[in-house]
Amino acid sequence: MAEVIRMPRMSDTMEEGNIVNWLKNEGDAVESGETLAEVETDKATMELDSYFDGVLLHIAVKEGPVPIDGIIAVIGEAGEDWKKAIAEAEGNGNGSGETEKAPSEPTETVKEAAPAPASATPSPAAGDDKRVKASPLARSMAKESGVDIGSVSGSGDGGRIVKRDVEAYIEEQKSAPQPAAQPAAPATEAPAVTPFVFSTGEANYEEKPISQMRKTIARRLAESKFTAPHFYLALEIDMGRAIQVRQRLNEVSPVKISFNDLVVKAVAASLRQHPAVNSSWLGDKIRYNKDVHIGVAVAVEDGLLVPVIRYADMKSLSQINTEVKGLAGLAKVRKLQPEQMQGNTFTISNLGMFGIEEFTAIINPPDSCILAVGGIIEKPVVKDGQIVVGNMMKVTLSCDHRTVDGATGAQFLQTLRGILEDPIRLLV
Numbered sequence: 499m500a501e502v503i504r505m506p507r508m509s510d511t512m513e514e515g516n517i518v519n520w521l522k523n524e525g526d527a528v529e530s531g532e533t534l535a536e537v538e539t540d541k542a543t544m545e546l547d548s549y550f551d552g553v554l555l556h557i558a559v560k561e562g563p564v565p566i567d568g569i570i571a572v573i574g575e576a577g578e579d580w581k582k583a584i585a586e587a588e589g590n591g592n593g594s595g596e597t598e599k600a601p602s603e604p605t606e607t608v609k610e611a612a613p614a615p616a617s618a619t620p621s622p623a624a625g626d627d628k629r630v631k632a633s634p635l636a637r638s639m640a641k642e643s644g645v646d647i648g649s650v651s652g653s654g655d656g657g658r659i660v661k662r663d664v665e666a667y668i669e670e671q672k673s674a675p676q677p678a679a680q681p682a683a684p685a686t687e688a689p690a691v692t693p694f695v696f697s698t699g700e701a702n703y704e705e706k707p708i709s710q711m712r713k714t715i716a717r718r719l720a721e722s723k724f725t726a727p728h729f730y731l732a733l734e735i736d737m738g739r740a741i742q743v744r745q746r747l748n749e750v751s752p753v754k755i756s757f758n759d760l761v762v763k764a765v766a767a768s769l770r771q772h773p774a775v776n777s778s779w780l781g782d783k784i785r786y787n788k789d790v791h792i793g794v795a796v797a798v799e800d801g802l803l804v805p806v807i808r809y810a811d812m813k814s815l816s817q818i819n820t821e822v823k824g825l826a827g828l829a830k831v832r833k834l835q836p837e838q839m840q841g842n843t844f845t846i847s848n849l850g851m852f853g854i855e856e857f858t859a860i861i862n863p864p865d866s867c868i869l870a871v872g873g874i875i876e877k878p879v880v881k882d883g884q885i886v887v888g889n890m891m892k893v894t895l896s897c898d899h900r901t902v903d904g905a906t907g908a909q910f911l912q913t914l915r916g917i918l919e920d921p922i923r924l925l926v
Contacts (some may be wrong), residue, residue, distance in 0.1 A: 499584035500574030501550045505564045506649055509836040510540045511718075514565045515539055522554050523806050528573055540714030542803075543832040548573060556580040559633055562661075563710075631877050632659035638707070639664045645671075653733060677681035711801045719860050726779070730858050731907045732894040735915045737874050742890055743921040747862075751816050757847050759819045763924055764917040766790045771843055772910040777901045778864040782787075784901050785864075793842035793862060794822055796829040803829040806842045815924075846871060856892040866901040867910075870894040891918075 505515045507898060516538040531543045534554070562654060564570055574578040611816040630648050632640075636659045636904060640647045650667045652659035696728040708716075733917070740760055747755045755847040769776040769790050790811040805825035828834045845862040852874030859870040872892040879888035893914070897907045917923045 500555060500572050500578045500580055501552070502569055502587040503534070503548070503571040503573060505537075505568045506571055507567055508537065508544050508545070508567050508595050509842075511714060512539045512566065512710075514568075514710065516563045516564050517559055517561050517570065518543060520557060520560070524554055524557055526550055526554050527851055531668055538710050540710045541835070542834050548656050556584075558584070561800050562606055562633065563638060575618050586587045610892065630659065631657060633661065636664050644666055660824065709800045715801045717864060721862050722863050726861050726863070727899040728758050728896050729899050729903070729904065730894055730896055731911055732856065732892060733911055733915060734890045734892050735918050736879070737768070737891045737918060741874075747815065753816050753818065753819045755815050755819055757850070757874065758871075758923065759822065761848065762792055762807060762810055762818050762822070762846060762917065763815055764914055764921070765844065765846060765869060766792060767924060768810050768910055768913040768916055771913050772906065774906050775867050775910045777866045778843070779866060779898055779900050780864070782793050787843040788873065789843065791841050791843045793845040794825070794864075795845060795847040796826045800835055803834060803839060804842065804845060805829055805838050806835055806840065808841065845869070850891070856894065858897050861896050866898045867907065868896045870896065
């Protein structure tokens with residue numbers, strides 16, 4: 499019996515998956531465990547594997563977004579009726595409504611006796627566009643372009659509207675003759691003022707579809723910024739001794755220790771002394787985390803990923819360095835697994851390597867705080883009544899006021915500054 503393949507939920511926050519590439523073609527033999535396609539989720543690009551043996555009879559969505567449980571393909575024996583399998587699946591009420599309907603259902607396509615001008619083409623009533631057979635990508639393109647999907651003729655299976663149909667419709671509308679100009683107003687009337695309009699013949703911009711990652715980043719950060727009452731605490735840290743200690747460490751360390759590694763380790767040690775900062779707001783209760791799992795923000799091409807260093811307070815600087823580099827490498831090629839980005843209790847965002855001196859960051863839920871780290875800047879400072887050159891680093895702690903008070907955050911920063919200004923304390 500033919501098996502209908504649906505879009506699975508590949509992460510806890512996933513609402514839809516974006517099909518990037520099919521690794522199998524219609525008519526190919528498929529074995530259980532083989533990869534069918536690459537799917538972009540809100541966190542990573544993941545492989546969609548088959549759970550069935552057989553032949554890939556039909557690909558319902560070649561590319562583009564598909565909601566959870568939406569039908570994407572059919573696998574069965576060669577020659578089986580995949581249309582019947584889809585019709586039965588949709589008849590059970592589990593389909594997404596984006597694939598073809600059962601053959602027994604009446605079609606919504608209106609057959610005209612003779613060609614009619616575009617202006618005379620009847621438009622479907624409001625809400626009827628959901629019954630028009632169209633791929634998810636075609637619907638998305640039509641919506642973004644302001645095109646009535648019911649006005650587009652489909653060239654896909656059974657009259658299904660696909661991407662090329664929407665593109666052809668848009669081009670047809672662009673090339674359609676414009677209405678004749680209205681006659682000039684009589685001389686007795688005041689001349690109409692015509693506003694200056696730039697030519698739109700060559701649009702000087704580029705639009706790109708929003709990726710699943712960017713959608714999730716936008717949603718989560720908006721929820722954090724407008725739900726959690728943020729407040730900010732900033733101070734400068736003298737990194738002179740940290741520079742000396744790092745230099746000595748790199749003389750004996752098997753890997754090159756970075757300043758970011760020192761910050762991660764110092765933050766982990768500080769959280770041990772200030773458990774209120776290592777907390778999470780859960781709506782009706784506050785969770786005080788006994789383990790220290792630090793998320794390290796990594797910039798990637800389409801946004802920001804936050805791999806997690808688990809039990810950071812129990813790891814050496816070389817272990818932290820190796821783990822951060824490994825996870826950052828996976829993040830840049832979108833190969834991080836969901837479990838590698840979950841469970842954080844505190845987050846660090848470091849833009850010092852880009853020459854940024856100071857900034858504020860938005861809290862990464864469910865954390866109570868995030869630390870924004872700037873670069874180390876040489877500047878004049880006063881020490882023992884003398885003006886000397888100091889190596890100063892600015893840090894800003896963003897706090898959720900529902901869980902962390904000002905004094906609590908300030909005490910945490912004082913401890914952090916004490917450790918980084920005298921890194922030998924990391925060995926105690």
